[in-house]
Every structure is written in C-alpha cells, then in structure tokens.
Amino acid sequence: MKNQILTFLLALACASVLYSQQTMWVSTGQVKYSFDTQQVGRMPFNVAGDTLTVLGKAFAISDVDSIYLTNTQTEGNTVMVNYDDTVAWVTIAGNIATQVTPIVDGANVRMVQDSTMQQEVFYTLSGTSSNGSFYQEGEYKATFILNGLTLTSSAGPAIDINDGKRIEIQLVDGTTTTLADGAKGTHKAAFNVEGHSEFKGGGNLVITGNTKHGFKSDEYMELKKSFTGLINVKNAVGDGLSINQYLEVKSGRILVERCEGDGIQVDAKADSTKVKNGQFIMSGGSISIEGVGEDCKGIKVEKAVTISDGVIEVVAEDNALHSKTNMIITGGNIYTYSIYAHGVNAGDSLTIAGGKIVAFAAPTVGYGVRGATALFITGGDVAAIGALVSTPKTVEESQPVLTYQGTVYKTIMSLTDETGNAVMTFDQSRSYSSSKRHTLLLSSPSLIEDADYTLNKDASLNDDAENWHGLYASPEAVIDAGTEMATGTAMVPYGVMQ
Amino acid sequence: MKKYILLLVMALAVLCVQAQSYKYLNFTDTVGDIQQVSTTDLKITFADGNALVSTNGEQKTISLSALDYLEFTNTKVYAGEYVRGDMDGNGIVDVSDVNAVINIILKLNEPSDYLGNGDLDESGIIDVSDVNIMINIILKLI
Numbered sequence: 069m070k071n072q073i074l075t076f077l078l079a080l081a082c083a084s085v086l087y088s089q090q091t092m093w094v095s096t097g098q099v100k101y102s103f104d105t106q107q108v109g110r111m112p113f114n115v116a117g118d119t120l121t122v123l124g125k126a127f128a129i130s131d132v133d134s135i136y137l138t139n140t141q142t143e144g145n146t147v148m149v150n151y152d153d154t155v156a157w158v159t160i161a162g163n164i165a166t167q168v169t170p171i172v173d174g175a176n177v178r179m180v181q182d183s184t185m186q187q188e189v190f191y192t193l194s195g196t197s198s199n200g201s202f203y204q205e206g207e208y209k210a211t212f213i214l215n216g217l218t219l220t221s222s223a224g225p226a227i228d229i230n231d232g233k234r235i236e237i238q239l240v241d242g243t244t245t246t247l248a249d250g251a252k253g254t255h256k257a258a259f260n261v262e263g264h265s266e267f268k269g270g271g272n273l274v275i276t277g278n279t280k281h282g283f284k285s286d287e288y289m290e291l292k293k294s295f296t297g298l299i300n301v302k303n304a305v306g307d308g309l310s311i312n313q314y315l316e317v318k319s320g321r322i323l324v325e326r327c328e329g330d331g332i333q334v335d336a337k338a339d340s341t342k343v344k345n346g347q348f349i350m351s352g353g354s355i356s357i358e359g360v361g362e363d364c365k366g367i368k369v370e371k372a373v374t375i376s377d378g379v380i381e382v383v384a385e386d387n388a389l390h391s392k393t394n395m396i397i398t399g400g401n402i403y404t405y406s407i408y409a410h411g412v413n414a415g416d417s418l419t420i421a422g423g424k425i426v427a428f429a430a431p432t433v434g435y436g437v438r439g440a441t442a443l444f445i446t447g448g449d450v451a452a453i454g455a456l457v458s459t460p461k462t463v464e465e466s467q468p469v470l471t472y473q474g475t476v477y478k479t480i481m482s483l484t485d486e487t488g489n490a491v492m493t494f495d496q497s498r499s500y501s502s503s504k505r506h507t508l509l510l511s512s513p514s515l516i517e518d519a520d521y522t523l524n525k526d527a528s529l530n531d532d533a534e535n536w537h538g539l540y541a542s543p544e545a546v547i548d549a550g551t552e553m554a555t556g557t558a559m560v561p562y563g564v565m566q
Numbered sequence: 567m568k569k570y571i572l573l574l575v576m577a578l579a580v581l582c583v584q585a586q587s588y589k590y591l592n593f594t595d596t597v598g599d600i601q602q603v604s605t606t607d608l609k610i611t612f613a614d615g616n617a618l619v620s621t622n623g624e625q626k627t628i629s630l631s632a633l634d635y636l637e638f639t640n641t642k643v644y645a646g647e648y649v650r651g652d653m654d655g656n657g658i659v660d661v662s663d664v665n666a667v668i669n670i671i672l673k674l675n676e677p678s679d680y681l682g683n684g685d686l687d688e689s690g691i692i693d694v695s696d697v698n699i700m701i702n703i704i705l706k707l708i
Contacts, residue, residue, distance in 0.1 A: 090587035090605070092638075105588055110635045117615065117630035129630065135610040139587060 091142045092162075094122060095133040098155060098172045101125065103162030104142040125165035145187055149177050149202060151195030151219060164189060175200030176221075181231070183207050193217045193227075193245075202227045209234040209263075214273065216243035223250040225260045232263040232287070239271030239297040248276040257284035257310065264288045264313070267320065270296040277304030282327065287337075288313040288344070291353055295320035302326065307333045308357070314344035315369075317353045317378060324357045330368040331357030331384065346371030348391070350400065354379035357388075365390045366404065373414070375400045375423070381537075387413040388427070395439070397448065398422040403537040405498075410435040411452060417442040418458065420450055420511075424536040429454025431500050436509055445469055445561075450511040451494040451539045457509040460561040468515040468558035472523055472565040476506040482527035482549045483510055486520055490546040493527060495538030512541060515558040523565050524550035588638035593617070596634045598657050601626075602643040641703055651700050653684050659703045667697055 226247035249258035264287035282301035308324030336346025366384030388404030395414035411427030418439030436452025443458035533545030556565030651659035653666035
C-alpha cells in the first residue's frame, strides 16, 4: 500500500511540473507576447468589444495584428530582443506582460519594469543594428544574455541598464557581442550598468566608447569563476572600464587596447560602509592594458589592491598599477611598464609575498616598485627597475633582496652565486640613459641570506626557457652567464651590489 | 482500492507523456452561445468589428459585438449550441454537472433539456459510464 501511495505521489509530482507545449501569440507591431495556453483561462472582451484581456494584459483590438498558436513551449519571465538593421523585434513572455512595458522606436528599445516586479526577468539580446539601442529600467535583479549582438547607437549608450540591483551579464559561449555608442553625448559609457554587474559565460564582449567610458558599472563588477569569456575595450574616450565600489576578477579576461583615460579605474562609493569599497581584488583570470591616455594610469584604484593569482600586463603613461592605499601581492604574474612614472605604486604600503613581478618604471623619475610608506618583500620573484625603487623594510619572513644602482644596460643580466650558477636572469629590455644612475631590484626565494652574488651583463639564454616577461628563474635558462658588472651580498631587508 | 489507485497512476502517467495542448477555442457571447473553432493552424485577425478566423484551411467571421470571452478547451461543442457534459447550461463541465447526472441516475431529478449533454458515451441512456467520462473531462484527461 505504501509503495502504491509513493508511486501515486511521484506521478502527481510528474504531472505538476509539466510544461505546456502550446503557445498563443499576440502580435502587436514590433512586439509579440507569448502566452502559455494552459495559463490564460478565460480571456474577456470589454463591453465595447474593442479590448481583449489575456492574463491581465489588456490589448486594444486595433493594436493587434494577429493572434496565432504554435506547438512550442513558452518560457516565463523572458524578454527576447532581436535587432534587424533598422528595427528590433521584441518578444515578451505573457506571464510578465502586465509588469514589463516595451517602448520600441525602430531599433531603439526601452523596457520598463514595474516597481512591483518581484521576479527576475531574463533578457536575451541578439541581432545587428547600426542605429539601435537597448535601455532597461527596473528595481529587481535581472539577467542579460548577450547572444552575438552587434549594436551601435547613434546617440547615447548601446546598452543602458538603469537597474540598481544585481545585474547578471551572460556572454553566450562561442559568440561575440560588439557595442559602440554615439559620440559627443552626455552619457557615461557605451555599456552602462547602474547596479552591480556579474559576468558569466564564455563569449566575447567588444566595446568602443565614443563619448566617454567603454564600460561603466555604478556599483561593483565581478568576473565570476564561471566566466571564461573576454571583455575587450577597443577604444574609449574616457576609461576603458570605470567601476564604483569594487572590481573582483576570479576568471576570464579583460583587455583594454586603447583609451584616453585610465585603463581601469576603481572608485570608492561615498558610503564608506560599502563592502570592499574602492578595492581591486584579483584571484584568477587576466588583465591586459595596452594603451592609455596622456598622463593616465593603467589600473587605478582608489583604495586597496589585493592580488593572489592571475595575470596582469599593463603599459601606461602614468603609474601602471596604482593603489591609493595598501597593495598586497601574494601570487600571480604581473608585468608593468610605465612610460613616465612608476611601475607598481602603492600610496601606502606595498607588500610582495609571492608571484612573479616585472616592473619597468620611467627613466630619471620613476620607481620600479614603490610603497609610499613602506615596501615589504617576503616572497615572490621580483625584477624592478627605474630611477629608484622603494627601500625594502624588514618584517618577519622578509626575503633577501639585492639592489644595484648605476648604469643599467639594455642587456640580459644574470645573477650568479658563488658556484657560478645563475639563480635569476633578467632580460633588461628597456633603454635607460647610460649617463644617469638607475636602480635595479632583484629578489627571489632562491636568494640565500648573507650569500654573495655577482651581477653580470650580456648573458645568453636558451631560446625556449620559460620566463615571465624576461624574468627567468631557472639556472637551466642560461647558456653563458655573461660578464661581471657588480657584486654584493643578499641581505634582509636588502643588500647593495657595487 | 488497489485497482483504482493503479488506474489513477496510469492515467497520470499518460498525462505525463501527453502534449499539453488544446484542441478548440470557444468564442462565447454574453448570452452563453458558443462558436467553437479548431486550434489547428489557427490565426485570428481583426477588422471592421469582426474577428477573421482562419483554421484548418477554413475561414470564419465572428462579430466582436456581444462577445464575452475566449477560452481554450478540449471539450467539443455539438451543434454549435451546448457544451458536451454541461448539464446546467453554464457553459462549462464541472462538479455541479456530475451531481446533476448522479441525481438523474438516482431518479432524484428528471432529465433536463440538456439530456443529450449527459449521454457522453452516446449509449442512449445516462448511467455510471457517463459519470466516468464526465470526471475525465473535468480532470482534463480527455
């Protein structure tokens, strides 16, 4: 008897999750509504016979082009927008028809969610238009699925999400979405999000910001662990990415090819209680900044920076990697090249506890690595060069450091121990004037405190040797150690080579 | 009891594998008269106060004036007037119709003008088998 009752309950559960496979479509101009015929029940006319109401949505008969059926399943809580050159076709799931209002003008689409909406809506954008846009307004979390959309707006953002809640942005695997905004506008970005943006998926997003920023998120931006895609700013009049509150990168790629502002700027919110306010946190993924504006920074962060993994490659006119407060690097591969300023710069303390860091700073004025109040090196492989570097300070577990100040040649430098083994090799590929003194800082877990080392120039390498932007950590990389240019003792907090 | 539970489970299982779609669309006016159309290849457009209905290769024009509502159904309407199984003329098949049929069987009521609606197996008499069919209609099993 028990088994039979259980079987009955199972069958009942089965029946209760059935989907209808019949959809009623109400077509009104560029907007169609899809209704599950199992849900519509009675559809009343008004007394005059000029209005038909379906699931609470009143349709003026004069607006209805046709009503028809298909043997397809209706997915609730969805909005599909497909751009087709000068028009956009919008499909709205019937169960949200009373709470989502479309305003469609050619290929410019505005979707206004009622403030009473308490369900997540899933918007899918696709197609192509060279004169279109998408705007959404709401007060509840929403998801935007970008499915190979190509959208250029002649005025205003290409995508503008005026919803202050959690905004999930899915880049469909295998697709590329390309966005560009109108020039000389007053808006903030080609792709603007009022709320907090979370990226998922494996597709590509290519953005051009013709008025100001490429992408702006007024609250935090997260690249989730499930994000395997690429956010590529081709060009921006402002910053490549402009983020308020915090940027957290766990996976995926960010590439800023060119911008006239900072590559990535992270600002703190006025409300200081906001979580991770003003911070940049990276634990995976990669960021490449290839070109920024005059006097602009590569990655500019108003508060703290924490990097535990991932890859960062930044070329900038001003500081390449910059935090206004503390910076802590415990892992990851970091390459910074500043044309006129510092390579890695922290406005407070800089702690390097792991990872591989290669930092080139400007001749004459730039610091390779700089902590305005303190520099602590407790781990990692570090090669930093500039006019100066910050003087490392001693803490528990400080790692030995060697510094050299003098003529720095554009050459492959090797650091050999007393037995002649190359413990570090650095391809110093930047030209620094031989008439001025510059500073090289080298540190590695391979250095032994109080051991003597020789700094050599003109070393030769195995072409296949593994390296991070010219920093080789393996003795097998060197074929010939080169000729001696200085000697010194590795010490904590640092030793000086002469 | 065992037999009925197993039958119910089988019926629900059949429901699981069936496509959930309606066969008919009713246009019901304010006095309860119904014009029913098939949902096969159904398309409706509107012009000059009329619904222009195209279905199953046929065309039909239905005036919008005095129309009360549309409703999908799987219950066929015979002779364009009554809903099969509708014993009290309210336009739908529900528990009150089951009670009406049972009362007829128990000879508590005389058959009404809707007698034809109660003889669902078209056997010529109203009996328990008609009650079973009526229940299946209510449960949307047929």
